[in-house]
Amino acid sequence: MKVIIPVAGAGTKLRPHTYTQPKALIPLAGKTILSIIIDQLKDAGLTDFIFIIGYLGEKIKDYVQTNYPELNTHFVTQNDRHGTGHAIELTKEFVGNDEVFIVLGDTIAEYDIAQMLNAPHSMLAVKKVDDPRNFGVAEIGEEGSITKVVEKPAIPKSNMALVGIYKIKETVALFDCLKKVEDERIRSYDEFSLTDALECMIQKGIKFYPLKVSDWFDCGKKESLIASNAILLKKFGNQIAVTTQQTNTIIIPPVSIGNGCIISNSVIGPNVTIGDHTTISHGIIKDSIIGAYSNLYEIVLNNSLIGSDAEVKGVSRNLNIGDNTAIDLGGSK
DSSP: OEEEEEEOOOOGGGTTGGGTSOGGGSEETTEEHHHHHHHHHHHTTOOEEEEEEOTTHHHHHHHHHHHOTTSEEEEEEOSSOOOHHHHHHTTHHHHTTSOEEEEOTTEEEEOOHHHHHHOSSEEEEEEEOSOGGGSEEEEEOTTSSEEEEEESOSSOSOOEEEEEEEEESOHHHHHHHHHHHHHTTOOBTTBOOHHHHHHHHHHTTOOEEEEEOSEEEEOSSHHHHHHHHHHHHHHHOOEEOTTOEEESOEEOSSEEEOTTOEEESOEEOSSEEEOTTOEEEEEEEESEEEOTTOEEEEEEEESOEEOTTOEEEESOBOOEEOSSOEEEESOOO
């Protein structure tokens, strides 16, 4: 079985952070979004990975090759972003006739991977949502199979959203339908959608069954990313690197503090992730994500997302600051 992870998106909703860092590499509960996904799949015994890269793709490639040298990896470049359907079609020569397990590069969920892998049929992961209009939606028949999938329907007939995890056994039919979607210019919201190709397969008589996920973590926007960070910190527990230096500092769990951090005269937590080699002095920080190699002085932060290589000095603010930023909030003229 081949794993396909599309990570070519620009992550526009998380700008300015994604101007210099792929969304999949944003720190989250001591890991990255991408590492959480890969670790789940690797722990389930999957070793053949295909990454679809594009925007800042070399950073993705370097990260994977450095941190997962034991995996068999291929990298496919999507130069023109025409949607997830177009992205998956680019992997055809690497997939061959093997079954595929597709996980979108911003999808973190808790689910029974073994059940999905061992099922004798193709499966789509789903989760009940309050407003399904912003998602691909699965309609489920009385016998339990999926009878129809629709991308972001204006009038949904189901509240079961596709979370972005797919196990597909019939790969020849998948690539045939992806080609049909592109050849016939079938578009959803001006993109070639994987959902439309799956609907083509259903119309051909191929059976899909749903797998309900227990949790689905939204990593698409600043507010939801910080909320997901808090939930995952509680799941993973307190993580403080042994190389962290603390002086006159109070830590309120759960937190994740990376290697080589220097923290003094501060209160950190709860629900704070701090990247490697960051310095914090006279700070009070909670419910926030701080990137690597940043410097924060005399600052009170809550519900904030700070990129890597940033410098912040001043007073309490609600911030959304990208990488390579220097800000002085001290009010000096």
